[in-house]
Amino acid sequence: MTLIEYIVIAFYFGAIAFIFSYSLIQLDLLRLYKTHSRSKPDPLFSKEKPLVCIQLPIYNERYVVERLIDSCLKFNYPHDRLEIQILDDSTDDTTKIIEEKLSAIQSEISLVHVRRPDRTGYKAGALAYGMERTKADYIAIFDADFIPDPEFLNRTMCQFVDKRVGVVQTRWTHLNEDADWMTRIQAFGLNAHFTVEQMGRAEGNHFLNFNGTAGIWRKECIAQAGGWQHDTLTEDLDLSYRAQFKGWRIAYDEDIESPAELPITMGALKSQQFRWTKGAAQCSVKHLPNLIRSKNISLKSRIHAIFHLMNSFVFIAILMVSALSIPIMHIRSKYDNPILVDLLGTVFLSSLMILGVYYHTAYIKANPKGGLPTFLGTYLLFLSASMGMSFHNSRAVFEAYAGIDSAFVRTPKFNVQRTKQWISNEYISQIAMSEVLVEICLSLLFTAALIYGVFTAEYAFVFFHSLLAVGFGVLAFTAVAQNKALTSHHSTMKASAL
Structure with a gap:
């Protein structure tokens, strides 16, 4: 040759x-998925409910923002222990839609319409800006296309009985899975991630990731991990690794469903794929050196994390x-x-x-x-x-x-x-x-x-x-x-x- x-x-x-x-x-x-335990933690906070902030990062979402707000108002949680931050970076009529919506709402829930001077840091910047302005110890995050379950908070908060748990991630489901071939194959791939992969990583005590939405953080965990940073396109994966390097755990609950939309145009699908793929690669550049050098992480977990970051x-x-x-x-x-x-x-x-x-x-x-x-x-x-x-x-x-x-x-x-x-x-x-x-x-x-x-x-x-x-x-x-x-x-x- x-x-x-x-x-x-x-x-x-x-x-x-x-x-x-x-x-x-x-x-x-x-x-690991086939052998994982399905035992549930005991209910927590049965008498006194902690203050929870729901962060809704919004940027030009005129078609879905009202639906999102309506779904969050249905949470089965004491209204005086709940705050909803609408982190609005919009440059179109979404801002007016939000203002009109809030003026028509009569609720005991604290609804805060947050506008920043600029869009520094994009979503990560908005989340950090909002975190500085809440007294809540727990912060749930939902993207604009999600319709959270009314029992979401009651079913996730019990996971924090473990003081090492810094975030609870739930399983995405799909409102439009059967729309066409694109949505079917997206659901096909995401379902594998949100069942076998995430549950397998959790069962093996390997690194896993918060998926950017449909999860709830312990505020202390975010702060100890260095807060939201915007030097990658996947701020969720980045913070997940920094939190786990600090010893925090990510709990994953496969049984809690969080419905959302799948992209239905090729342009939308490609822009999402580009952001996820590039962001993951940026996180590998950022975190692989620390991961490889770490002596506090088992060899098997390091190997899993290397392939996770390099997927x-x-x-x-x-x-x-x-x-x-x-x-x-x-x-x-x-x-x-x-x-x-x-x-x-x-x-x-x-x-x-x-x-x-x-x-x-x-x-x-x-x-x-x-x-x-x-x-x-x-x-x-x-x-x-x-x-x-x-x-x-x-x-x-x-x-x-x-x-x-x-x-x-x-x-x-x-x-x-x-x-x-x-x-x-x-x-x-x-x-x-x-x-x-x-x-x-x-x-x-x-x-x-x-x-x-x-x-x-x-x-x-x-x-x-x-x-x-x-x-x-x-x-x-x-x-x-x-x-x-x-x-x-x-x-x-x-x-x-x-």
Whole structure:
């Protein structure tokens, strides 16, 4: 073999090794999930309820802010022990909607409309600003698209009987899971995170994370961990690790459901994925050195935490395997099926099978009557779309590692209970065609590789290239279709205004 061929195989091996290692970590979390105890803590604060502050970070949420306020007014908790902070950074008519809503409310609950001089720190800055202005010892946080359960506080506060618990995170559920294929695969992936992964980490006493919303913090924990910081796009993951480094625990309750909306446009989905992926990579840069050097954390927990912080690197690994699969296919043909290449292919396929078992457990939890054929179809679509997202998310990871800053871009909310139409949402913008063109080219490339494999009897990569061709193609087609619909809608609106 030539030097270049050895280099190609080496990078191919490294990427597959990372994916396989990641799948083994998920398998261990599945083992922990299967064995976890479901005992509940004794009720706490049965006589005297502590003061709780509900923080609602808001930025241009005209479609959902009233629904959010209404749901928070339904908390089954002493109203004189409850404060609701509406942390409003809006620049549109959301502020007026909030003011009119509050003026019409008659409640014993303290409702505070908080406006900052500027948006320094985005969401993290708003949360910190609000924390300085409350006397409550416990702070619950809900994003604008959530509809918290009236019993949320009574069911989470009992977790604080353990003085080491700094935050309680609850399980997200989905108001619009069945809207279309995008929401179905989002729910498919999130359900695995909020069942197997989070519960497995909690059972193994490994590091886990507050998910930014639908959780409640002990104020003392936030302060001891250094407060909300805005040097990453995922302030929730950042604070979670700083709190756990200080010895605080994160309690996770799988049985408490917190319903919310899933993004229903490709632009909204991609902006959310970019923020989550880049933020996680930024947190890995920030916390991996301390994690690796720490002597107070067990080796197993450190390994789990390393893969937790580096989970966004999976997209780079997928992109590498995808790009290198074409020269690897040539090497395999040139040297008459070298055993190393075939072995790596087997390892990669094993990774997908392990992850299949992992996701199937979460799927059955969410869909007890779901059949195997439906699961397999959803899993393959999820894999394909995730592979298609690898270029977009890899760019986010590279920006994080390069130290390139970017603004906190909120995910547009729709109020799916009011209308299923997204086209009239004024917060929606078109996706940049430059990235769509790259995805189209990648779809065509892997389609050509697929056809080549079939006609030359190189079947080893046919399945993989099929997933890639469909994944990049579906993402690009959906983006083009939604861009076209937006353009048509805007033209119609302009014409009607004349």
